[in-house]
Amino acid sequence: xxxxxxxxxxxxxxxxxxxxxxxxxxxxxxxxxxxxxxxxxxxxxxxxxxxxxxxxxxxxxxxxxxxxxxxxxxxxxxxxxxxxxxxxxxxxxxxxxxxxxxxxxxxxxxxxxxxxxxxxxxxxxxxxxxxxxxxxxxxxxxxxxxxxxxxxxxxxxxxxxxxxxxxxxxxxxxxxxxxxxxxxxxxxxxxxxxxxxxxxxxxxxxxxxxxxxxxxxxxxxxxxxxxxxxxxxxxxxxxxxxxxxxxxxxxxxxxxxxxxxxxxxxxxxxxxxxxxxxxxxxxxxxxxxxxxxxxxxxxxxxxxxxxxxxxxxxxxxxxxxxxxxxxxxxxxxxxxxxxxxxxxxxxxxxxxxxxxxxxxxxxxxxxxxxxxxxxxxxxxxxxxxxxxxxxxxxxxxxxxxxxxxxxxxxxxxxxxxxxxxxxxxxxxxxxxxxxxxxxxxxxxxxxxxxxxxxxxxxxxxxxxxxxxxxxxxxxxxxxxxxxxxxxxxxxxxxxxxxxxxxxxxxxxxxxxxxxxxxxxxxxxxxxxxxxxxxxxxxxxxxxxxxxxxxxxxxxxxxxxxxxxxxxxxxxxxxxxxxxx
Amino acid sequence: xxxxxxxxxxxxxxxxxxxxxxxxxxxxxxxxxxxxxxxxxxxxxxxxxxxxxxxxxxxxxxxxxxxxxxxxxxxxxxxxxxxxxxxxxxxxxxxxxxxxxxxxxxxxxxxxxxxxxxxxxxxxxxxxxxxxxxxxxxxxxxxxxxxxxxxxxxxxxxxxxxxxxxxxxxxxxxxxxxxxxxxxxxxxxxxxxxxxxxxxxxxxxxxxxxxxxxxxxxxxxxxxxxxxxxxxxxxxxxxxxxx
Numbered sequence: 137x138x139x140x141x142x143x144x145x146x147x148x149x150x151x152x153x154x155x156x157x158x159x160x161x162x163x164x165x166x167x168x169x170x171x172x173x174x175x176x177x178x179x180x181x182x183x184x185x186x187x188x189x190x191x192x193x194x195x196x197x198x199x200x201x202x203x204x205x206x207x208x209x210x211x212x213x214x215x216x217x218x219x220x221x222x223x224x225x226x227x228x229x230x231x232x233x234x235x236x237x238x239x240x241x242x243x244x245x246x247x248x249x250x251x252x253x254x255x256x257x258x259x260x261x262x263x264x265x266x267x268x269x270x271x272x273x274x275x276x277x278x279x280x281x282x283x284x285x286x287x288x289x290x291x292x293x294x295x296x297x298x299x300x301x302x303x304x305x306x307x308x309x310x311x312x313x314x315x316x317x318x319x320x321x322x323x324x325x326x327x328x329x330x331x332x333x334x335x336x337x338x339x340x341x342x343x344x345x346x347x348x349x350x351x352x353x354x355x356x357x358x359x360x361x362x363x364x365x366x367x368x369x370x371x372x373x374x375x376x377x378x379x380x381x382x383x384x385x386x387x388x389x390x391x392x393x394x395x396x397x398x399x400x401x402x403x404x405x406x407x408x409x410x411x412x413x414x415x416x417x418x419x420x421x422x423x424x425x426x427x428x429x430x431x432x433x434x435x436x437x438x439x440x441x442x443x444x445x446x447x448x449x450x451x452x453x454x455x456x457x458x459x460x461x462x463x464x465x466x467x468x469x470x471x472x473x474x475x476x477x478x479x480x481x482x483x484x485x486x487x488x489x490x491x492x493x494x495x496x497x498x499x500x501x502x503x504x505x506x507x508x509x510x511x512x513x514x515x516x517x518x519x520x521x522x523x524x525x526x527x528x529x530x531x532x533x534x535x536x537x538x539x540x541x542x543x544x545x546x547x548x549x550x551x552x553x554x555x556x557x558x559x560x561x562x563x564x565x566x567x568x569x570x571x572x573x574x575x576x577x578x579x580x581x582x583x584x585x586x587x588x589x590x591x592x593x594x595x596x597x598x599x600x601x602x603x604x605x606x607x608x609x610x611x612x613x614x615x616x617x618x619x620x621x622x623x624x625x626x627x628x629x630x631x632x633x634x635x636x637x638x639x640x641x642x643x644x645x646x647x648x649x650x651x652x653x654x655x656x657x658x659x660x661x662x663x664x665x666x667x668x669x670x671x672x673x674x675x676x677x678x679x680x681x682x683x684x685x686x687x688x689x690x691x692x693x694x695x696x697x698x699x700x701x702x703x704x705x706x707x708x709x710x711x712x713x714x715x716x
Numbered sequence: 717x718x719x720x721x722x723x724x725x726x727x728x729x730x731x732x733x734x735x736x737x738x739x740x741x742x743x744x745x746x747x748x749x750x751x752x753x754x755x756x757x758x759x760x761x762x763x764x765x766x767x768x769x770x771x772x773x774x775x776x777x778x779x780x781x782x783x784x785x786x787x788x789x790x791x792x793x794x795x796x797x798x799x800x801x802x803x804x805x806x807x808x809x810x811x812x813x814x815x816x817x818x819x820x821x822x823x824x825x826x827x828x829x830x831x832x833x834x835x836x837x838x839x840x841x842x843x844x845x846x847x848x849x850x851x852x853x854x855x856x857x858x859x860x861x862x863x864x865x866x867x868x869x870x871x872x873x874x875x876x877x878x879x880x881x882x883x884x885x886x887x888x889x890x891x892x893x894x895x896x897x898x899x900x901x902x903x904x905x906x907x908x909x910x911x912x913x914x915x916x917x918x919x920x921x922x923x924x925x926x927x928x929x930x931x932x933x934x935x936x937x938x939x940x941x942x943x944x945x946x947x948x949x950x951x952x953x954x955x956x957x958x959x
Binding site: 230319323328360526529579583608619624649669670 | 722723724725726728742743744745746748749752762782784785787807810811813814815817818843868910914916918920921936938939940941942943944945947951952955956957958959
């Protein structure tokens, strides 16, 4: 199925409207679902029996040097080339402006020659300051969580398992701070790989990189422990290995992408919302699914208990979520509440009527989870190759109508208020770091990125209202070229109603964090740990099978993982089901 | 990134050329169109910086203008700059594509005094304007005819060995392609297949040479100077992360 053939039954009682879904507050409460891109990738790895092999490890006694981790799919091989080095502790920063990292990576398209490795050894450790070729698919880097890495290596080398509480509280050994793909710094363009089956879903090659980095971090810690402890050293136990994810620190760079790819975002959201609508429209539940859901509420309570952050707002939300999950469990224990027609809709509706957005979105994820057979096909609809075109043959009256119908959220904002145009987005000359400025405080407003969708629509609307319908659109843009980009956007988004964030992105109260969480949830990230309104840490692949666990029956059972334990409830989406 | 003889990706062409045009005060919409045109020239194996620098220089020096007028003619239309300057090929490109969409390419369009004719061709190619021919004679009396035949195939017929991307300002004529246009005698003919050229580029990258530094310089105008304050607070995170 192609993205353009997805049918949206927007009038369905079970489909949430764009006005409800595409609001920052709800977007900033998102959780991963089984359609998230990491889940899709892991299912493919398992189904296609991908082979993983460390093909090279040339490091010194402290683990510094070069390693290569290869993965072979049915059609080709990809190789993660990792470079590790010693860096001063105070040089570790998650920011784009960093200049050194504990580990740097290139994902090579195929098997690298020595010449390729030599070339990358000169470039990859420099990250943005290096140059890459179409043979490199991604560029990435990671720093250690010093506390956890040290504890794991010290413990394993002494023959012990690491401190479980410490591991659970952080969740990873190393944290990535960028994974660049799609032509960045000379790497391969997406078009080079977009017709490969394993690359068709969004961000698969970037997430493959992260998966291999996760393996690298665990492998590195175990090898270092062996180097130090000799025969006394042990490996991580199987459950702990699986629980360890890889961290990521994400900042503003993600937000512009989200705003510049509206057709793609529409497809992501439609897939998720269609999945939810399909589940809500089930009159009689598929056997066993309610039981799985009820057990998942128990697991998710513990997952939330382990989700500890310093951010006051998120802490309060987590606390509220804890109480609400407990209240939902009690409500569900009253059988008449769920043993009735359309039980999933009943559960969803009860949660929407009574609980926070955080809880609503978690329940969306939980009720979709047991319905793989019903929704997994939607994962194939989440890409697009659409390049937006300006349609000069649209009449001005038609454009006016579209703006009035689809952009009321923008035309009704009062942009004469200072608070409505408080912020602007820009690229700093400091390594092109994306930054969020305040008007009147920060310089550079005249160089702002064109991300002020609401304001631009609003200004266009003002001009349209004073222009005769007899004017052709091509004449209009010849007179007012400043509106060409926003008209093109409107022409391409009004037919994709889930493509626009229906809030003012310049508002004083706007939190870029909401955009980041929305996008990261689609990736499959968990344990959102905001460090400010502009920045968050997350865990990726926590609970996901390691390469040697992909053939196990429970390979797809890793939503809302719990420290030190694999998923406690039976999953009915894969062959691990036992008691259903 | 400000180096000569680089190899860049198509995505970098989009990123840098959009902002380079914005850096010489083109609107963001025209800048995006300009970058898409440059992707098309890159996919066809040209150096986009060689194709585009003159147009950006002209805008920057105000030798060209984005001001444009359209008038109907008996067999189609006429685009021109009302200010007596070169018509910037950035504006000419977008307006020309718009005209073809509205007219279905059925008539003839004259565009007067365009500063970089090949950029107009690039916009037509990037927007899938097919079955048309583009004719011009530049200031050095070099004659060019570009036939945009189908999705993949296009050809250049020229009276000299002058590189088409360096062709100087000219009046251009765009009209439907006829069967006889494809077999023009007495010209140097160069044929292109976009799919084949693009496949090559995806595997070797886009080579940019001596003009790249100037493109990068225009791009840099979109960057905001970093201050101690913006460095500390603009990205919302601290400067040391050891845990």
